[in-house]
Structures are given as structure tokens and as C-alpha cells.
Amino acid sequence: MEVGPGIPRRCPCGAATVVLTSKTKENPGRRFYRCEEIESLAVKHSVVENELVEIKEQLVDIKKDITEIV
Known part of the structure; x- marks a missing residue:
């Protein structure tokens, strides 16, 4: 991996x-580093967000079913 001055391995x-x-508009072309662990956590975060959206949709359906039953 190529690293420049001031960028730790x-x-x-x-x-x-x-x-x-x-x-970004404020810093176009500026190089920076990020931990690979943060990269993998971002992917996991996205998966959890999608699962949460699905759970919320299921909860809405369950509430509708309960309302119909009552």
C-alpha cells in the first residue's frame, strides 16, 4: 500500500x-486516511439500518392486523 508523508500504515x-x-466541495482532491476497521463497520452499519427498516415495516403490518382483530 502506498502511503505518503504523515499517513500512518x-x-x-x-x-x-x-x-x-x-x-467534497470544501476539500477536493485532499488525501486522508481511514482505518480499515471503520470501513468494515460502515458496511455492517448499512446492513443493520436496512434490517431496521424491514422490522419497522413488519411492525406497521402487525399493528394493522391487531387493529383489525380488535
Whole structure:
């Protein structure tokens, strides 16, 4: 992995870092690093969010069923 000056190979948590390039309006092209662990947590977070949306939809259906029964 190519790292530049000031970009550590390892995060303080011990995980490897990945070098990214900013695409924001405020910092276009600016290089920064992020822990690979954060990358994997972002994916897990997305999965959990999707599951939560499904659970909420199921809850709405259950409430409708209960209302019909009562």
C-alpha cells in the first residue's frame, strides 16, 4: 500500500489504514486516511439500518392486523 508523508500504515487501534481522496466541495482532491476497521463497520452499519427498516415495516403490518382483530 502506498502511503505518503504523515499517513500512518496502522491506526492507533492496530488496524491497517486506507488512503482516500476527498471529493467534497470544501476539500477536493485532499488525501486522508481511514482505518480499515471503520470501513468494515460502515458496511455492517448499512446492513443493520436496512434490517431496521424491514422490522419497522413488519411492525406497521402487525399493528394493522391487531387493529383489525380488535
